[in-house]
Amino acid sequence: MVRVGEFFLAEDDESALRVGPRRSHDFPAVPCDGIYPDEAVLRWEAQLTGTRSTLRDVVPMANDGFTVFAVPEPLCGALAAAGSARLRAAARAWAEAASEPDDEISPANAADLLERVAALAGSRAEEHLDLYCWYFAP
Known part of the structure; x- marks a missing residue:
C-alpha cells in the first residue's frame, strides 16, 4: 500500500485544506511517507504525555484514502x-x-x-501556526 504524507504548519483549518498529494504549498513541512501518521501521533502522545487525545479531522478520511488532521495540542507542547x-x-x-x-x-x-516533527512543533508558536498532518493511503 502506498502511503504518502507530511506534517506541516498552517495558519488555520482553512489553510490546511489546501494541502495534499500533488498540491504544492509553501508551508514548513516534514514528509512522513511509508507510515500511518495518525497511528504514530497517538503512540507519540502516549509515550510523551501519558495520555491519548482524539484526533480532530480537518478532512475526514473517505473512500479515496485521503485525510488531514490537526496534531493534538498536548503532543505539540x-x-x-x-x-x-x-x-x-x-x-x-x-x-x-x-x-x-x-x-x-x-x-x-x-x-x-520525530526530531524533525518536534522542530516543527517548536517553531509553530513563534510563527503563530498550528501543526497538521495529511496523508494518502489508497
Missing part, C-alpha cells in the same frame, strides 16, 4: 519541550511497537522523523 534523548526513546518505542510488516520503521528513521 510535549514535542516542543522534549529533549533529544526523550524523543529518541519515544521513537525507539514506536519503532518496536510496529505490529504489521508494512508498518515497520527503523529506530534511526523513527528518531529522525
